[in-house]
Each structure stands twice: as structure tokens, then as C-alpha cells.
Amino acid sequence: DAKTTQPNSMESNEEEPVHLPCNHSTISGTDYIHWYRQLPSQGPEYVIHGLTSNVNNRMASLAIAEDRKSSTLILHRATLRDAAVYYCILRDIITQGGSEKLVFGKGMKLTVNP
Amino acid sequence: NAGVTQTPKFQVLKTGQSMTLQCAQDMNHEYMSWYRQDPGMGLRLIHYSVGAGITDQGEVPNGYNVSRSTTEDFPLRLLSAAPSQTSVYFCASKRQGGKLFFGSGTQLSVL
Numbered sequence: 001d002a003k004t005t006q007p008n009s010m011e012s013n014e015e016e017p018v019h020l021p022c023n024h025s026t027i028s029g030t031d032y033i034h035w036y037r038q039l040p041s042q043g044p045e046y047v048i049h050g051l052t053s054n055v056n057n058r059m060a061s062l063a064i065a066e067d068r069k070s071s072t073l074i075l076h077r078a079t080l081r082d083a084a085v086y087y088c089i090l091r092d093i094i095t096q097g098g099s100e101k102l103v104f105g106k107g108m109k110l111t112v113n114p
Numbered sequence: 115n116a117g118v119t120q121t122p123k124f125q126v127l128k129t130g131q132s133m134t135l136q137c138a139q140d141m142n143h144e145y146m147s148w149y150r151q152d153p154g155m156g157l158r159l160i161h162y163s164v165g166a167g168i169t170d171q172g173e174v175p176n177g178y179n180v181s182r183s184t185t186e187d188f189p190l191r192l193l194s195a196a197p198s199q200t201s202v203y204f205c206a207s208k209r210q211g212g213k214l215f216f217g218s219g220t221q222l223s224v225l
Binding site for chain 1: 149
């Protein structure tokens with residue numbers, strides 16, 4: 001299974017942009033890149049996903065490298081509420097109709113300083 | 115919709131006791147799964163199911179049983195609780211190809 005690598009932690013300042021990196025050098029052509037985050041004392045929540053092109057939604061932007069071996073989650077203006085553990089995971093679109101192990105790993109802790 | 119509902123929120127067991135963690139979803143999702151989260155370990159997949167009557171093992175299945183008799187429910191059974199099973203347990207569900215929705219978690223302590 002293709003795996004992802006993230007820093008253990010990052011710090012940012014409130015109202016500044018923050019770029020959260022993820023490496024996935026063994027990604028296959030059918031893997032989607034997904035990001036989830038987990039706020040303190042809560043279950044994880046979906047943030048964004050993409051395959052090849054950059055993606056934007058109300059929460060964040062996802063920039064995917066041309067070779068797809070890395071991606072960056074971009075929070076345009078970090079708030080205190082964005083302090084969370086962020087998970088970058090890969091999902092194979094071929095297996096979405098059948099068995100699908102969604103492995104999260106340890107994620108990356110983002111601290112936002114006021 | 116209530117989403118994914120987990121009960122109980124907190125539970126204390128003695129070593130050797132059995133119990134069932136309940137998970138129910140009202141979104142008609144085919145896929146359901148259980149994760150455990152230990153400090154510094156991230157989320158680890160225990161078991162998952164892609165539909166009623168179908169279950170499969172995740173990364174850490176030992177000590178846990180599951181069944182999926184209905185689309186809505188996916189209970190997790192601990193037959194003989196051990197201190198190593200002290201953890202926070204999350205249930206999640208999704209439709210085919212969709213995003214995961216997580217419950218609020220069950221904090222389990224085994225003494």
C-alpha cells in the first residue's frame with residue numbers, strides 16, 4: 001500500500017497562511033490524495049481531496065505536485081480553530097467499489113499561535 | 115440526520131470483562147469502520163465493512179470481533195478486555211467513493 005510521510009508537527013501564527021506538506025513518493029496513478037483533520041477531543045473530519053489538479057474549497061486548498069509525489073494543504077488564513085492534527089492519506093479509486101482499507105497514520109499536529 | 119452515533123461515550127471495564135461498543139449511522143452508508151487512537155499513535159484501523167454481511171480486518175484486529183447484520187449498525191465486541199485495549203475508539207462511515215464521517219468517540223479504560 002502506498003504510504004504518506006508528514007512532519008510530526010508545525011507551528012503557525014494566527015491570520016497567516018500555513019502550508020502543510022505531505023510526501024507520497026510511491027503513489028499510484030489511481031490514488032486520490034485526501035486530507036482530514038482532528039480537532040481536540042473530536043473525531044476526524046474531511047478537509048479536501050484531489051487526484052491531479054489543484055483543488056479549492058471553503059476550508060482549504062490542495063496543491064498537488066506535477067509528478068504527484070507530494071502535495072501541500074494550504075490554509076490561507078490560519079485561525080485558532082485550525083489547531084488540529086492533520087492527516088494526509090491515499091485512497092485507491094479502483095478499490096472504492098470493494099474492500100478499502102483507509103489507513104490514517106499519526107498525522108501532523110498544527111499549533112496556531114495567537 | 116444524526117450522522118454517526120457511538121455509545122457509550124465513556125466506559126470502564128475490568129480485565130477479562132466483555133462488552134460491545136455500538137455504532138449506528140443513518141446516512142445509508144455502505145462502508146463502516148472502527149479505529150482506535152492511542153496517545154502519539156494516530157488512528158489505527160481495527161475492522162471495516164463494505165456492506166451488510168461483509169467484514170474484513172484492518173491493521174490491529176486481534177482481540178476484537180465485528181459483525182454487520184444491517185446497513186445501519188456496526189458493533190465492535192471485546193470478548194475479554196485487556197489493559198492494552200485502553201484507548202479512544204472511533205467509528206466511521208461513508209458511501210461508496212465518498213468522504214468518511216466519524217462519530218464522537220468512545221473512551222474505554224480497562225483496569
